[in-house]
Amino acid sequence: MxxxxxxxxxxxxxxxxxxxxxxxxxxxxxxxxxxxxxxADSPRFYLLTNLPxxxxxxxxxxxxxxxxxxxxxxxxxxxxxxLTASLAGLLVLLAVLAGDLVYNTAPPDxxxxxxxxxxxxxxxxxxxxxxxxxxxxxxxHQG
Numbered sequence: 001m002x003x004x005x006x007x008x009x010x011x012x013x014x015x016x017x018x019x020x021x022x023x024x025x026x027x028x029x030x031x032x033x034x035x036x037x038x039x040a041d042s043p044r045f046y047l048l049t050n051l052p053x054x055x056x057x058x059x060x061x062x063x064x065x066x067x068x069x070x071x072x073x074x075x076x077x078x079x080x081x082x083l084t085a086s087l088a089g090l091l092v093l094l095a096v097l098a099g100d101l102v103y104n105t106a107p108p109d110x111x112x113x114x115x116x117x118x119x120x121x122x123x124x125x126x127x128x129x130x131x132x133x134x135x136x137x138x139x140x141h142q143g
Contacts, residue, residue: 058107
Protein backbone atom coordinates (compact mmCIF):
# COMPACT_ATOMS: atom_id res chain seq x y z
CA MET A 1 0.00 0.00 0.00
CA UNK A 2 2.85 2.40 0.83
CA UNK A 3 4.49 2.32 -2.64
CA UNK A 4 1.12 2.95 -4.30
CA UNK A 5 0.38 5.87 -1.97
CA UNK A 6 3.86 7.27 -2.63
CA UNK A 7 3.46 7.07 -6.39
CA UNK A 8 -0.02 8.63 -6.31
CA UNK A 9 1.03 11.44 -3.96
CA UNK A 10 4.20 12.02 -5.96
CA UNK A 11 2.40 12.22 -9.29
CA UNK A 12 -0.22 14.57 -7.85
CA UNK A 13 2.45 16.83 -6.34
CA UNK A 14 4.45 16.85 -9.58
CA UNK A 15 1.35 17.75 -11.61
CA UNK A 16 0.48 20.56 -9.20
CA UNK A 17 4.05 21.88 -9.29
CA UNK A 18 3.91 21.95 -13.09
CA UNK A 19 0.62 23.86 -12.99
CA UNK A 20 2.02 26.23 -10.36
CA UNK A 21 5.12 26.95 -12.44
CA UNK A 22 3.20 27.42 -15.69
CA UNK A 23 0.65 29.70 -13.98
CA UNK A 24 3.51 31.77 -12.57
CA UNK A 25 5.11 32.18 -15.99
CA UNK A 26 1.79 33.04 -17.61
CA UNK A 27 0.80 35.54 -14.90
CA UNK A 28 4.17 37.28 -14.69
CA UNK A 29 4.60 37.58 -18.44
CA UNK A 30 0.96 38.51 -18.97
CA UNK A 31 0.80 35.97 -21.77
CA UNK A 32 -1.03 32.75 -22.49
CA UNK A 33 0.74 29.59 -21.32
CA UNK A 34 2.24 28.54 -24.69
CA UNK A 35 3.82 31.94 -25.34
CA UNK A 36 5.07 32.23 -21.75
CA UNK A 37 6.53 28.73 -21.99
CA UNK A 38 8.40 29.67 -25.18
CA UNK A 39 9.89 32.75 -23.52
CA ALA A 40 10.78 30.93 -20.28
CA ASP A 41 12.55 28.26 -22.35
CA SER A 42 12.67 25.67 -19.59
CA PRO A 43 13.45 21.96 -19.91
CA ARG A 44 11.09 21.40 -16.92
CA PHE A 45 8.33 20.07 -19.15
CA TYR A 46 10.40 17.83 -21.44
CA LEU A 47 9.56 14.23 -20.61
CA LEU A 48 13.08 12.79 -20.68
CA THR A 49 14.63 15.53 -18.54
CA ASN A 50 11.64 15.39 -16.21
CA LEU A 51 11.86 11.64 -15.47
CA PRO A 52 14.37 11.99 -12.58
CA UNK A 53 12.16 14.67 -11.05
CA UNK A 54 9.09 12.43 -11.33
CA UNK A 55 11.07 9.63 -9.68
CA UNK A 56 12.10 11.99 -6.85
CA UNK A 57 8.47 12.95 -6.29
CA UNK A 58 7.32 9.32 -6.30
CA UNK A 59 10.07 8.20 -3.88
CA UNK A 60 9.86 11.15 -1.46
CA UNK A 61 6.85 10.04 0.61
CA UNK A 62 7.86 6.37 0.98
CA UNK A 63 11.45 7.36 1.80
CA UNK A 64 10.40 9.79 4.53
CA UNK A 65 7.87 7.30 5.87
CA UNK A 66 10.35 4.41 6.03
CA UNK A 67 13.15 6.50 7.55
CA UNK A 68 10.84 7.82 10.25
CA UNK A 69 9.54 4.33 11.04
CA UNK A 70 13.10 3.06 11.31
CA UNK A 71 14.30 5.76 13.68
CA UNK A 72 11.16 6.22 15.79
CA UNK A 73 11.25 4.77 19.25
CA UNK A 74 9.11 1.69 19.57
CA UNK A 75 5.76 2.79 20.84
CA UNK A 76 2.93 0.66 22.04
CA UNK A 77 0.61 2.57 19.77
CA UNK A 78 0.92 1.60 16.17
CA UNK A 79 -1.31 4.49 15.12
CA UNK A 80 1.14 7.03 16.59
CA UNK A 81 4.04 5.49 14.67
CA UNK A 82 2.08 5.40 11.41
CA LEU A 83 0.85 8.99 11.74
CA THR A 84 4.31 10.29 12.65
CA ALA A 85 5.91 8.42 9.77
CA SER A 86 3.21 9.74 7.41
CA LEU A 87 3.95 13.28 8.56
CA ALA A 88 7.66 12.70 7.92
CA GLY A 89 6.84 11.39 4.44
CA LEU A 90 4.76 14.47 3.69
CA LEU A 91 7.57 16.73 4.91
CA VAL A 92 10.06 15.05 2.56
CA LEU A 93 7.54 15.38 -0.29
CA LEU A 94 7.07 19.09 0.53
CA ALA A 95 10.86 19.55 0.51
CA VAL A 96 11.03 18.06 -3.00
CA LEU A 97 8.14 20.30 -4.07
CA ALA A 98 9.79 23.43 -2.64
CA GLY A 99 13.09 22.58 -4.33
CA ASP A 100 11.33 22.02 -7.64
CA LEU A 101 9.49 25.33 -7.42
CA VAL A 102 12.55 27.35 -6.45
CA TYR A 103 14.82 25.75 -9.02
CA ASN A 104 12.47 25.32 -11.97
CA THR A 105 10.42 28.49 -11.89
CA ALA A 106 13.57 30.26 -13.00
CA PRO A 107 15.23 27.66 -15.22
CA PRO A 108 19.04 27.95 -15.18
CA ASP A 109 19.28 28.15 -18.96
CA UNK A 110 15.93 29.88 -19.42
CA UNK A 111 14.73 33.42 -19.70
CA UNK A 112 12.37 33.93 -16.74
CA UNK A 113 12.42 37.33 -15.02
CA UNK A 114 10.51 37.85 -11.78
CA UNK A 115 10.59 41.62 -12.33
CA UNK A 116 7.81 41.15 -14.88
CA UNK A 117 5.46 40.18 -12.02
CA UNK A 118 3.43 42.88 -10.34
CA UNK A 119 5.27 43.59 -7.05
CA UNK A 120 7.95 41.09 -8.07
CA UNK A 121 5.93 37.91 -7.38
CA UNK A 122 2.54 36.39 -8.07
CA UNK A 123 0.02 36.72 -5.22
CA UNK A 124 -0.14 32.94 -4.71
CA UNK A 125 3.64 32.41 -4.45
CA UNK A 126 4.63 31.24 -0.93
CA UNK A 127 6.48 34.06 0.85
CA UNK A 128 9.29 31.87 2.30
CA UNK A 129 10.27 30.54 -1.15
CA UNK A 130 12.58 32.81 -3.13
CA UNK A 131 11.54 33.73 -6.64
CA UNK A 132 14.73 33.87 -8.67
CA UNK A 133 15.51 35.10 -12.15
CA UNK A 134 17.10 32.88 -14.75
CA UNK A 135 20.83 33.70 -14.63
CA UNK A 136 21.17 34.20 -18.37
CA UNK A 137 17.86 35.92 -19.01
CA UNK A 138 18.04 38.58 -21.63
CA UNK A 139 16.38 41.81 -20.68
CA UNK A 140 14.68 42.41 -24.01
CA HIS A 141 11.51 40.77 -22.61
CA GLN A 142 11.51 42.77 -19.38
CA GLY A 143 8.38 44.87 -19.10
